[in-house]
Amino acid sequence: MKDAQFLMLKIGSLILKNRLIMAPMAGITNLPFRLIVKKYGVGLVTTEMISARGLTLAQKKTLEYLKSDPGEKPLAVQIFGSEPSVMSDAAVIAVEAGASIVDINMGCPARKVLKIGAGGALLQTPEKIKKIVSAVKEVCHVPLTVKIRAGWSSDKPVALEIARIIEDCGADAITIHPRYITQGFSGTADWKIIAEVKRGLKIPCIGSGDISTPALAFEMIRETACDGVMIGRGAIGNPWIFKQILDLEKGLKIERPGLDELRDLIMEHFRFLSLLKGENRAARMMRGLLISYTKGLACSSNFRGNISSIEDLDTLILYLDHYFSRLKETGFYN
Ligand SMILES: Cc1cc2nc3c(=O)[nH]c(=O)nc-3n(C[C@H](O)[C@H](O)[C@H](O)COP(=O)(O)O)c2cc1C
Incomplete structure (x- = not known):
């Protein structure tokens, strides 16, 4: 390399x-x-x-x-x-x-x-x-x-x-x-x-x-x-x-973001989108991105099922926090 x-x-x-x-x-x-x-x-x-x-x-x-x-x-x-x-x-x-x-x-x-x-x-x-x-x-x-x-x-x-x-x-x-x-x-x-x-x-x-x-x-x-x-x-x-x-x-070990960093990143993406498009439109645009951000992660079926009903920031936070805390509990994301 x-x-x-x-x-x-x-x-x-x-x-x-x-x-x-x-x-x-x-x-x-x-x-x-x-x-x-x-x-x-x-x-x-x-x-x-x-x-x-x-x-x-x-x-x-x-x-x-x-x-x-x-x-x-x-x-x-x-x-x-x-x-x-x-x-x-x-x-x-x-x-x-x-x-x-x-x-x-x-x-x-x-x-x-x-x-x-x-x-x-x-x-x-x-x-x-x-x-x-x-x-x-x-x-x-x-x-x-x-x-x-x-x-x-x-x-x-x-x-x-x-x-x-x-x-x-x-x-x-x-x-x-x-x-x-x-x-x-x-x-x-x-x-x-x-x-x-x-x-x-x-x-x-x-x-x-x-x-x-x-x-x-x-x-x-x-x-x-x-x-x-x-x-x-x-x-x-x-x-x-x-x-x-x-x-x-640089010869460093490669890492993916931890769950807290991933959460912050998703929120930041949502914030940027909201500034450009308004909250409701941003929420709709986030739906596809959430599928991508959580691709390959365990226990995602409930979360994915809920994505299509996300209309605003509060619902996004609700579903995401619920899902990520479950991931933390199971230890499937490390
Ligand atoms: C959803 C999507 C939209 C794309 N839009 C453009 C575009 O607007 N202009 C362009 O030159 N290529 C576009 N491409 C092609 C990409 O720039 C890239 O050349 C192609 O996807 C191959 O690279 P990848 O395997 O890294 O995705 C698009 C590709 C995808 C998947």
């Missing part, structure tokens, strides 16, 4: 304190979630993907995705779209709102994104990619990164070809999630493709896909020589994975 280095990563003019990056995840990586993972030492956080057109039309809901906090910086703002001029206008708006990095989504497999020729659809139109990356680069005064997949389908792998085009147009780093668009999230991420892209580029290459344990972060670096690792699903309900990786690198 000693050969992997999580010390700083330079993306354009920006120096990240380490090579660990929180993946953009629609519906997940909102401001409260980002503040929570930031506590555990992650080097860079990323917003959910944001519609470039929505930004340029100043749509209220879209602009809300740009809300940020000084405590989470540096922050990458990810935009998606298919029109070069709209994308460059959106990049300017993102930078004015405080983005430390602008990231372009070229990998989303969601139908509504593909339908407008954006996200993963762009992997089929290299000419469009050139226009978009060049247009954004021209106006973007912070580092520019692009996140791609391995291609549209496995009969036509294009990751390296596309990555080179993106590099030639001036991007400062590339993230590769090595699944094909037609694959969605099925199968496994093919890390060999990360290694291939890394070997073929001069700019930093960040690997994304299937890091679900701290050890796998080291393995990805060892197997692919990538410059940074991005973690998505592995951090949901498990934000301390970043600290565990950093501790492992």
Whole structure:
């Protein structure tokens, strides 16, 4: 484990304190979630993907995705779209709102994104990619990164070809999630493709896909020589994975939070969400997160059964304290 280095990563003019990056995840990586993972030492956080057109039309809901906090910086703002001029206008708006990095989504497999020729659809139109990356680069005064997949389908792998085009147009780093668009999230991420892209580029290459344990972060670096690792699903309900990786690198024993710390963390997450969305909405948003935070814990069936009736902070505390005191009594959490 000693050969992997999580010390700083330079993306354009920006120096990240380490090579660990929180993946953009629609519906997940909102401001409260980002503040929570930031506590555990992650080097860079990323917003959910944001519609470039929505930004340029100043749509209220879209602009809300740009809300940020000084405590989470540096922050990458990810935009998606298919029109070069709209994308460059959106990049300017993102930078004015405080983005430390602008990231372009070229990998989303969601139908509504593909339908407008954006996200993963762009992997089929290299000419469009050139226009978009060049247009954004021209106006973007912070580092520019692009996140791609391995291609549209496995009969036509294009990751390296596309990555080179993106590099030639001036991007400062590339993230590769090595699944094909037609694959969605099925199968496994093919890390060999990360290694291939890394070997073929001069700019930093960040690997994304299937890091679900701290050890796998080291393995990805060892197997692919990538410059940074991005973690998505592995951090949901498990934000301390970043600290565990950093501790492992220092040769420290890795630990998960104790029950009291976990309780404080859940409360903090709820508080952050309440500030942004109001208590009732926050309570509803917490429901899915509570499932993740208690994943794998013993005696959870009663608690899980109650989650759907949580409407406010008091009920959350009631159920959580009841469940955690039972866990303490049984000694199943240690
Ligand atoms: C719920 C969910 C939402 C996602 N949203 C985005 C997104 O908005 N932009 C993006 O580039 N990738 C998105 N992704 C892909 C992740 O950033 C990441 O590349 C992928 O999940 C593989 O990494 P993982 O195995 O660590 O989760 C999303 C993934 C999930 C599971």
